[in-house]
Amino acid sequence: MSARPALLRRHRPLIAALAALLAIGGCSNKGSGPVIVSVVGDREDVTKPLQQLPDPAAKLILEATAQGLVAFDASGEILPALAQRWIVEDDGRSYIFRLRRAFWPDGTRVTARDVARMLLSRIVAQRRLDPDGPLDAVQSVVPMTGEVIEIKLAVARPFLLQMLAQPQMAILSREGGTGPYRRAQQGEALFLTPIDRATSDEDVDEDEPIPPSQTRVLRAENAALAIIRFREERAALVLGGRFVDLPLLLPAGVERDAVRTDPVQGMLGLAVTGRGKLLNDDYVRAAINMTIDRSALSALFPLGGWATSEQILPSALDLGRSPTAPAWAGQTIDERRALGNATMTRWRADNGDPAPLRIALPQGPGATLIFGLLRRDLAAIGLTAQRVPMKQKDADLRLIDEVAPYDSALWYLGRIGCARAVHCSDAADAELQAASLASDSANRIAHIAQAEALMQAHNGYIALGAPIRWSLVSKRLNGFQSSRRARHPLNHLFRRPN
Numbered sequence: 143m144s145a146r147p148a149l150l151r152r153h154r155p156l157i158a159a160l161a162a163l164l165a166i167g168g169c170s171n172k173g174s175g176p177v178i179v180s181v182v183g184d185r186e187d188v189t190k191p192l193q194q195l196p197d198p199a200a201k202l203i204l205e206a207t208a209q210g211l212v213a214f215d216a217s218g219e220i221l222p223a224l225a226q227r228w229i230v231e232d233d234g235r236s237y238i239f240r241l242r243r244a245f246w247p248d249g250t251r252v253t254a255r256d257v258a259r260m261l262l263s264r265i266v267a268q269r270r271l272d273p274d275g276p277l278d279a280v281q282s283v284v285p286m287t288g289e290v291i292e293i294k295l296a297v298a299r300p301f302l303l304q305m306l307a308q309p310q311m312a313i314l315s316r317e318g319g320t321g322p323y324r325r326a327q328q329g330e331a332l333f334l335t336p337i338d339r340a341t342s343d344e345d346v347d348e349d350e351p352i353p354p355s356q357t358r359v360l361r362a363e364n365a366a367l368a369i370i371r372f373r374e375e376r377a378a379l380v381l382g383g384r385f386v387d388l389p390l391l392l393p394a395g396v397e398r399d400a401v402r403t404d405p406v407q408g409m410l411g412l413a414v415t416g417r418g419k420l421l422n423d424d425y426v427r428a429a430i431n432m433t434i435d436r437s438a439l440s441a442l443f444p445l446g447g448w449a450t451s452e453q454i455l456p457s458a459l460d461l462g463r464s465p466t467a468p469a470w471a472g473q474t475i476d477e478r479r480a481l482g483n484a485t486m487t488r489w490r491a492d493n494g495d496p497a498p499l500r501i502a503l504p505q506g507p508g509a510t511l512i513f514g515l516l517r518r519d520l521a522a523i524g525l526t527a528q529r530v531p532m533k534q535k536d537a538d539l540r541l542i543d544e545v546a547p548y549d550s551a552l553w554y555l556g557r558i559g560c561a562r563a564v565h566c567s568d569a570a571d572a573e574l575q576a577a578s579l580a581s582d583s584a585n586r587i588a589h590i591a592q593a594e595a596l597m598q599a600h601n602g603y604i605a606l607g608a609p610i611r612w613s614l615v616s617k618r619l620n621g622f623q624s625s626r627r628a629r630h631p632l633n634h635l636f637r638r639p640n
Contacts, residue, residue: 176333176357177619177635180368182382188332188362192310196544198382198628199362201309206334206358206632208312208319211239211261212303216634218627220303224257224313224320234298241289245337247317247324254285260313261291268310274556274574276301276548297581300460304548309629322633323358334358336633358632365506369394372614379619381630383612384543385410386506388443396614403445404611404628407456408545412501412516412604413558414565416538420496421565426489427601429482430499430539432470433523434516439607442511450607454554454598461551462587466598482523490524498528502537509541512606545609545628551590552577558603570596 181187183199191200205213213223222228225239244252262283269277276299284292295302305311312319321337336356361368361377365387371377373396391401420426436450449456455465470478489496501516503509517527530537546553555574560566573593580586597603611628621637622630 174353174355176354176359177379178359178377179379179381179632180361180363180371180377182365182368182384182387183362185362188360195310202381203360204309204312205629206323207321207325208314209321210306210311210313212307213631214307214625214627214629216621216623216625216631218625218629220307234300235295237293237302238286239291241291244320246315246320252320253288254291257313258283258285258291261311264311271562272553272556273561274552274559274578276305276550278578301548301550308547330361332360334360334632366390369396369614372396372400378616379635380614384508385443385610386504386508388610388612389507389511400614400616402613402615402622402624404625405447406545406609406611406626406628408609409542409554409557409605410609411542411606412539413542414538414602414604415540415563416500417565419493420489421538423489424601425485427565429485429523430520430525431468431601431604432478433482434519434604434606435475436606438515442515443508443610445610448608448610451605453605454558454603455551455594456608459549459551460587460590461594462591466595468598479522486524496525498526499538500528500530500534500536502530502532502534502540504532504541539604543609545611551594555590555593555597558597565602567596567600567602570600
């Protein structure tokens with residue numbers, strides 16, 4: 143066999159990157175050149191993605207270069223990734239995965255032993271953040287052969303695959319992951335070239351050079367620059383848009399048809415993270431929660447289909463009943479504020495004037511709009527507010543803006559539980575632990591339901607609504623789909639021909 147084909151295969155990523163450099167000078171939205179992608183974020187999101195989760199750019203670079211056993215497709219459904227197939231046995235307590243043929247960046251073969259060791263490390267790290275989630279029941283991750291691993295569970299967990307598909311469950315070594323892309327830095331941009339042609343969104347002969355259209359050129363940058371780059375047709379795709387940057391779209395003059403929103407569920411609200419006499423008072427936390435006028439949010443962010451919320455859970459999920467409504471849910475905003483004022487009058491009589499509430503919010507015009515609303519509403523019951531950065535550790539209220547990784551009440555409750563340094567109910571936390579230990583589904587659901595009711599009554603979380611996730615998409619990318627997971631794999635941007 144000639145050495146030339148092997149040499150070409152070895153240097154395909156470099157050849158593709160050079161071809162992409164030549165093609166970038168043209169318009170990103172036309173022709174068959176590389177797909178230029180801007181993702182809202184900064185340099186650390188792509189250089190240290192595991193440390194920057196759950197930032198959108200960190201998630202995107204992980205799922206592009208370091209897949210897990212399974213992944214999400216363009217619509218948010220589970221599909222094979224590092225595992226080519228799997229079976230579920232022992233009534234849901236055993237998941238057996240057969241790995242596909244894959245290689246590390248240095249060319250060595252990926253083995254089941256490698257994957258088992260790294261996956262167990264990811265599971266341990268994730269359980270610290272989500273101790274009652276679907277990974278709580280994992281007993282072991284065992285390499286059965288060189289290509290097969292088994293995940294053994296103490297009890298069945300129906301959302302295990304959804305959790306394994308999350309970018310934070312990516313399998314990677316110090317040199318990088320197993321694809322579906324390899325990365326190469328060129329100035330401020332990352333050039334991503336496909337490793338396995340079979341996973342590409344285009345049908346191409348294996349012996350042909352990688353066409354520029356399969357290359358992705360990725361930049362992590364602020365939303366304003368990303369929007370302008372898209373408007374000027376220097377990018378075909380903008381990912382990672384959140385509510386904080388949504389007000390930038392209208393003055394930028396981007397075509398309405400280019401804006402896509404994801405029908406996600408999750409948490410957009412304020413966690414009570416402060417301590418002291420004021421926030422340790424159950425009635426004060428309730429007063430703060432009830433004085434926020436959620437109806438005003440719809441005017442701030444006029445998105446079709448976006449819903450505000452006063453409760454922790456967006457729907458019944460696996461709760462076994464409808465979510466608990468706040469005790470004040472049936473009252474008008476004026477009635478709520480009258481109760482809140484009475485609470486604060488009593489508190490001041492006993493303690494004097496409270497210090498301003500420090501509210502940790504991200505940068506961006508959308509966060510500025512929300513802070514203005516919060517400051518106005520808190521003033522209605524005599525409280526003042528001070529905006530502080532998200533990194534400030536002694537904030538009293540801290541924004542949570544996250545898409546739910548799996549469809550269970552346990553994620554929502556665990557996200558604002560005692561393990562996450564939120565002002566929590568010890569009784570609710572005990573119910574969550576009991577749910578984790580329950581041996582049958584009926585008992586488990588009963589404990590989850592009790593925990594949810596206790597958490598709603600505790601007012602340690604001030605729900606505002608569902609997260610907002612938006613993208614800008616050029617007409618060229620005919621395979622792009624809205625995703626209920628807000629995941630948009632870069633190898634699923636084109637529709638395959640019939």
